[in-house]
Amino acid sequence: MNAQAAIGQAAPVGAEFPADALRAQFPALERAGPFIFFDNAAGAQIPRLVLEAVNTHLLDHNVQRGGRYPQTLAVDAMIARSRASVAAFVNARRPEEVAFGLNATSFIRLISLAIGQTLGVRNEIIVTDLDHEANVATWLALERMGARIVWWKMRADGCLHAEDLAPLLTPRTRLVACTLTSNALGSITNARAAADLTHAAGAEIFLDSVHYGPHGPIDVQAFDCDYLVCSGYKIFAPHMGFLWGRYELLERLPTFREDFIPDVPPGKIEAGTFAYENVSGMDAAVGYLGRLGRTLAGRSGAPDAHSLREDARVAMNAIRSYEQLLTLETARVLRESGAMIYGIDADARVAERVPTFCFNLAGISPARVTEAAARADIGIRDGHMYAPRLMHRLGLSPQTGVVRVSLVHYNTMAEIHRLGNVLAELRRTG
Ligand SMILES: Cc1ncc(COP(=O)(O)O)c(C=O)c1O
Incomplete structure (x- = not known):
C-alpha cells in the first residue's frame, strides 16, 4: 500500500x-x-475569518476562563467549541482527546517526559533520520531515563518505508515516533502501515502531523495512531499547537499537573494558561476549511459536528x-x-x-x-x-x-x- x-x-x-x-x-x-x-x-x-475570531476574543472576552461572569463563561464556551472543531478536523472519537498548548515541540516534550516515566522492559524508542529535530531530540533526551534509541532510516528516495520498520520492532519497543510528512522533502509516510506493524509488536505510535496538516485530511482513526501533534500556524491559524491522543492512553500517562487539576484529559495535558485568542483562531481555521468543503460539496444549511468532519475532509x-x-x-x-x-x-x-x-x-x-x-x-x-x-x-x-x-x-x-x-x-x- x-x-x-x-x-x-x-x-x-x-x-x-x-x-x-x-x-x-x-x-x-x-x-x-x-x-x-x-x-x-x-x-x-x-x-479573514481567523483574524476576526482572534480580534473578537481580545476585544470581547480577554479574561481568564473558569469564572462565573459572562466574559469568562464565553471563554469556556469558545474553548469547548474549538475542541469540538479540532476533534472533528482530526476525526477524534471524543473532544477530550484534543489538548491545546504552545506549539508542537512542547507537546512532544510533554508526552515524551511522561512516556519516559513508563519505561520498563519496553524501553526502546524508534525515531527516524527524516524527522524535524523536534521529534527526534525530545525522544533522544529519554536516554537519561533508560531509553534505548533505535533508528528507522529513510531510503534514498527520501521516504520512510514500513518494510524497514518491521525488523526494528521487538518485544522491547515502547514507541515509534515518526513524521507523517517531511517538512523538508515533502514525502508522506504510510502512517497506517507503520501503525499496524507497531501495534502488532505491542507498541505505540506517535505521529508528527505538523507538516502534513495543511496538505491533506488528518484521520486519527484511519491512521490508527496513538498520539498525533499539529501546529496551528501551519494550518491557517495563529501560533499555537494541539495534541490528539487516544483517550485511554492519555488517561494513564503520568503528566505534570498541579494537585488541583483532575488527573483526566484534556486538563491533565493543559496545565497553565494557553493563548486563548489563538485557540479561538484555530476554531475559525477549521471553520474556514469546513466552509470550503461545504461549498465544494454543494451542501447548504448550518454545519454541525458531524458535517464539519465531512466538510473538512472534502476540503482537504x-x-x-x-x-x-x-x-x-x-x-x-x-x-x-x-x-x-x-x-x-x-x-x-x-x-x-x-x-x-x-x-x-x-x-x-x-x-x-x-x-x-x-x-x-x-x-x-x-x-x-x-x-x-x-x-x-x-x-x-x-x-x-x-x-x-x-x-x-x-x-x-x-x-x-x-x-x-x-x-x-x-x-x-x-
Ligand atoms: C514536521 C515538523 N515537526 C515539528 C515542528 C515544530 O513545530 P512547533 O514550531 O510548533 O514546535 C515543525 C515546525 O516547523 C515541523 O515542520
Whole structure:
C-alpha cells in the first residue's frame, strides 16, 4: 500500500479548485502586493475569518476562563467549541482527546517526559533520520531515563518505508515516533502501515502531523495512531499547537499537573494558561476549511459536528488534488532550471508527496538563491530546515543546507513561474 492509499483518495487531479476566491479570503496576500509567500512550511497566512475570531476574543472576552461572569463563561464556551472543531478536523472519537498548548515541540516534550516515566522492559524508542529535530531530540533526551534509541532510516528516495520498520520492532519497543510528512522533502509516510506493524509488536505510535496538516485530511482513526501533534500556524491559524491522543492512553500517562487539576484529559495535558485568542483562531481555521468543503460539496444549511468532519475532509481532499498540480509544475520548473531535487522527483509518485521541495543549484550557494528570490519579492528559505541529521544523510553541510520552497493551496501556477524566472536568471549569470 502506498502513502496515498493510507491517507484516502484525493479528488481527481485537475478538478476545479477555487484558488482565486480563496486567495481573496487572505488579507495578508493582498497587503503583500506582488510578494510571493513560498515559505509556508515555516508558517502559513491566515484567512479573514481567523483574524476576526482572534480580534473578537481580545476585544470581547480577554479574561481568564473558569469564572462565573459572562466574559469568562464565553471563554469556556469558545474553548469547548474549538475542541469540538479540532476533534472533528482530526476525526477524534471524543473532544477530550484534543489538548491545546504552545506549539508542537512542547507537546512532544510533554508526552515524551511522561512516556519516559513508563519505561520498563519496553524501553526502546524508534525515531527516524527524516524527522524535524523536534521529534527526534525530545525522544533522544529519554536516554537519561533508560531509553534505548533505535533508528528507522529513510531510503534514498527520501521516504520512510514500513518494510524497514518491521525488523526494528521487538518485544522491547515502547514507541515509534515518526513524521507523517517531511517538512523538508515533502514525502508522506504510510502512517497506517507503520501503525499496524507497531501495534502488532505491542507498541505505540506517535505521529508528527505538523507538516502534513495543511496538505491533506488528518484521520486519527484511519491512521490508527496513538498520539498525533499539529501546529496551528501551519494550518491557517495563529501560533499555537494541539495534541490528539487516544483517550485511554492519555488517561494513564503520568503528566505534570498541579494537585488541583483532575488527573483526566484534556486538563491533565493543559496545565497553565494557553493563548486563548489563538485557540479561538484555530476554531475559525477549521471553520474556514469546513466552509470550503461545504461549498465544494454543494451542501447548504448550518454545519454541525458531524458535517464539519465531512466538510473538512472534502476540503482537504480538494486541497490535496489542487496541490498535486502545483507539485507537478514546481518539479517541472525546478528540473528546467537544472536544480538537484532531494527526495521524490518522479511525476508518477506525485501522490506520495506534498508541494514542499528542497533543492540546490550546482555551484550556487543556497543563501545566494534565497537572496536572489528575496530581491524578486519571493520568500523562500535556505538552511538545514531543522533537520540537521537529514542534511548529513543527504551529504550536505547543515550550515549551508538546501533551498526550500513550500507551497499551500493559496499559491498559484503564475507564482511558480516567477520563481522559475529567478532560477533561470541565476543559472544564466551564475
Ligand atoms: C514536521 C515538523 N515537526 C515539528 C515542528 C515544530 O513545530 P512547533 O514550531 O510548533 O514546535 C515543525 C515546525 O516547523 C515541523 O515542520
